């Protein structure tokens with residue numbers, strides 16, 4: 001196995017794509033089927049894109065989990081950007097301050113087994129999402 005945890009800084013558009021590839025690789029290592037790998041890759045891509053778009057820069061962390069003989073994957077997206085002033089709105093479908101579809105966060109929440117978001121206006125945003133095999 002290569003690493004059970006990787007850190008990917010996000011500051012350029014290409015980093016979003018790189019993170020998506022790593023998300024696919026890591027989910028393969030976690031033993032997920034290909035359709036789930038692609039779903040996890042999409043999750044990583046959406047969160048990395050939000051960092052790039054709304055915070056400018058931040059960091060993605062992808063970690064393999066092993067709890068009670070159950071494998072899983074953890075995706076953390078963290079930035080020190082502007083934060084989200086109305087979290088309830090951001091969690092709703094079609095809410096976007098970026099003139100886009102506003103489906104990113106709701107989709108991530110739906111696709112993963114665990115999802116937590118903390119965001120402080122002026123300080124930044126941290127999203128943790130886990131998927132279990």
Ligand SMILES: Nc1ncnc2c1ncn2[C@@H]1O[C@H](COP(=O)(O)OP(=O)(O)O)[C@@H](O)[C@H]1O
Pocket residue numbers: 046050051054055079081082083084090095096097098099100101102103104105106125
């Ligand atoms: N990392 C972030 N920092 C600040 N605001 C964010 C961040 N991620 C998401 N948001 C806010 O939450 C909204 C919803 O995000 P999302 O569901 O991904 O939709 P979209 O990216 O299409 O706007 C965004 O429009 C933005 O206002």
Ligand SMILES: [Mg+2]
Pocket residue numbers: 046049050103104105
């Ligand atoms: Mg988005």
